[in-house]
Amino acid sequence: MVIAERKPIEEILAMVADFKKVLLVGCKGCVTVCCAGGTKEVGILGSALRIARKKAGNPLALVEHTLERQCDPEYIEQLAPMLENGEFDAVLSMACSVGPQFIAKRYLKQVFPALNTTFIGGSLEHGVWAEFCQSCGNCIIHNFGGLCPISRCSKSLMNGPCGGSSGGKCEVSNEIDCVWQLIYDRMTALGQVDRMRKIFPIKDWSTSRDGGPRKITREDLKL
Amino acid sequence: MRLNYPPNVRIVAVPCTGRVDMIHLLRAIEQGADGVYVAGCMEGECHFVSGNLKARRRVEAVKKLLREIGIEPERVEMFNVSASDGPRFAAVAREMTERVRGLGPSPLAKDHPLDLHLQAVG
Numbered sequence: 001m002v003i004a005e006r007k008p009i010e011e012i013l014a015m016v017a018d019f020k021k022v023l024l025v026g027c028k029g030c031v032t033v034c035c036a037g038g039t040k041e042v043g044i045l046g047s048a049l050r051i052a053r054k055k056a057g058n059p060l061a062l063v064e065h066t067l068e069r070q071c072d073p074e075y076i077e078q079l080a081p082m083l084e085n086g087e088f089d090a091v092l093s094m095a096c097s098v099g100p101q102f103i104a105k106r107y108l109k110q111v112f113p114a115l116n117t118t119f120i121g122g123s124l125e126h127g128v129w130a131e132f133c134q135s136c137g138n139c140i141i142h143n144f145g146g147l148c149p150i151s152r153c154s155k156s157l158m159n160g161p162c163g164g165s166s167g168g169k170c171e172v173s174n175e176i177d178c179v180w181q182l183i184y185d186r187m188t189a190l191g192q193v194d195r196m197r198k199i200f201p202i203k204d205w206s207t208s209r210d211g212g213p214r215k216i217t218r219e220d221l222k223l
Numbered sequence: 224m225r226l227n228y229p230p231n232v233r234i235v236a237v238p239c240t241g242r243v244d245m246i247h248l249l250r251a252i253e254q255g256a257d258g259v260y261v262a263g264c265m266e267g268e269c270h271f272v273s274g275n276l277k278a279r280r281r282v283e284a285v286k287k288l289l290r291e292i293g294i295e296p297e298r299v300e301m302f303n304v305s306a307s308d309g310p311r312f313a314a315v316a317r318e319m320t321e322r323v324r325g326l327g328p329s330p331l332a333k334d335h336p337l338d339l340h341l342q343a344v345g
Contacts, residue, residue, distance in 0.1 A: 009291045040246065044288070047249040052292035054253075055330045 001030035001122070002096040003129045004037060004115040006045065012092070013052055015112040016060070019089040023082055024049075024114070025103065026066035027095035034129055037094030037115050039066040045094065045114060063088070070099025076106050083107045120151075137207030137214065143200070145186035150203070152179035158200040224309045228316035234343050240264070241274025248285045248299055255332035258323035260300040262315060262343055268305070275303065295326050316343065 006012075016022050024046050032038030046064045053060035065082065067075045070093060082088065090110040093100035096117040104111040119131040134151040141148045150156045154164075154172040161180030164171030168181040187193045205211075237243055240263035251259040261282055263275035279301045286296035300322075302315045 009288065013292075040244075043246045044249060047246060047253050048288055048292055051249070051253050051289075051294060051331060055293060 001033055001120070002117060003034045003119050003121045003131075004031050004096050004117045006036055006041065006094075006115055007113070009045075009048055009052070012045070012112070012114055013049065016049070016090060016092060019060075019110070021061045021088045022049075022063075022090050022092055023079070023088040024062055024064050024092045025070065025079065025094065025099070026064070027070040027093075027099055028066055029069045029071065029095070031095055031115065032066075034123070035127075037096075039064075042066055042094055067095075070095035070102055073102065073106065076102045079103065079107065083109055135208070136203070136205070137211075138204065140200075140203075143195075143198075144183045145190060145192070147179055147183050147186060149179055149183065152177075152182075156203075158203055226309050226313040228313040229320040231320060232316045232343050239269070239271050239274040240278035241269070241271055243278050243281060245281050245285050245288070248282065249288070252289070252294065252298065252329065253331065255329055257326070257329045257332065258298040258300075258319060260302055260315070260319045260343055262302050262304045262312065265303045265305050294330070297322060297326060298329070319343075 024042055026032070026037050026039055026042035028038060031041075035041060042064045046062050050060055050062055063082070065079070067078060069075050079091075083091065084107070088109065090112065091100070091103050091107070092112045092114050093103055094114045096115065097113055100111045100113045103109070120133040120135060121129050121131045123129050131151050133148060134156075136150050139148075140150070149158060149160060153160055154170050154176065155162060157180065160183070161178055165178040165181055168178055170176040170178045184193070184196065187196055207214075235247075240261050243261050248259050248261070261278050263278050264270070266275060269275045282299055282301040285299050289299060290296045300319060302319075304311050304315055
C-alpha cells in the first residue's frame with residue numbers, strides 16, 4: 001500500500017491560517033490501513049486544529065468527512081454538495097497526494113495536503129512500516145530470491161553487495177538490512193546460490209520515472 | 224471508606240483504559256476541560272494484559288500533540304491506580320486538581336474561567 005504520515009501540525013496550521021471554513025477529507029484506502037488519514041486520524045487532526053485555532057482566538061469551522069477513496073473520481077464527486085455551495089473556503093486532504101490533486105482537479109477550491117506521501121511498503125509490526133517497492137515498472141524480484149534490490153538496496157544495485165555491507169547491515173544506517181545479504185542468505189537456503197554468479201546488465205529505467213509520468217490504459221475495462 | 228476527592232472531577236467509566244483513544248482525551252480538551260487524566264490499573268495487572276500500557280502510550284502521544292499546538296501537555300496525564308486502592312484514587316484526584324489549578328483555566332474555556340473542570344477516565 002501507499003504509506004504516508006501526517007505533516008507537522010505547525011505546517012498544517014500555517015497552510016490554513018488564512019481560512020475560516022475548512023473541509024477536512026480523509027480516505028478509507030491505504031492511508032486508513034497505515035493509520036495516517038482515515039476516519040480516526042481525521043478526528044484527531046480536526047480536534048487538534050480546532051483547539052489550536054480556538055486558543056489563538058481565531059476559531060476554525062472545520063467539518064470532517066472521509067471518502068471511500070480519493071483516487072477515483074466517483075468518490076471525489078460525493079464532495080459536490082459540500083464544495084459547490086460556498087460553504088467552505090478550503091479543503092485539507094488526508095489522502096496520499098493523489099487525493100488533493102483529484103479534489104483540486106474537480107473543484108475550484110484551494111486544496112492542501114495534510115500528509116506526506118512517503119513510500120510503497122508494508123507493515124513490519126503494528127506501528128512500523130517499511131519500503132518494499134519503488135514502482136520501477138519492471139519487476140525483477142524473482143531473480144533475487146523474491147527480494148527487491150531496487151527499493152531495498154540504498155544504491156539500487158543489480159549486482160551486489162557493495163563494500164558498504166557489514167554484518168548484514170547497510171553502511172547508510174544500522175537500521176537498514178543489507179538486502180544483498182538477505183538475497184544471499186535466501187538464495188543459499190533455496191539451493192540457488194549459483195544463480196548469483198549471473199551478472200545483470202544495467203537496468204532499463206524507461207519503465208520508471210525516467211519515461212516521464214506513467215499511464216495505464218485498459219481498453220477491456222473502459223465503459 | 225467515605226474518602227473525599229475534589230468535586231470538580233468528572234468520571235467517565237470505560238471497561239479498560241485500553242479502550243481510551245487519543246480522540247477521547249482531545250475531545251475533553253476541545254470541549255473546555257481544564258485537564259483530563261486516565262486512571263488505569265497498575266502496570267502488570269491489566270486484566271487484558273496490556274490495556275494500561277497502551278493507554279500510557281496514547282496519553283504520551285496526546286501530550287506531544289498538545290505541545291505542538293501550544294496547550295500545556297501537563298493538562299493530560301496517565302496514572303496507575305489499583306482498583307482496590309481508594310486512598311490513591313483520591314490522592315491522584317487531588318494531585319491532578321492541584322496541578323491543573325496551578326496551570327489555570329483552559330484557554331478554551333473562556334466562558335467560565337473561574338470554574339475548574341477535570342475529567343478522569345478509567
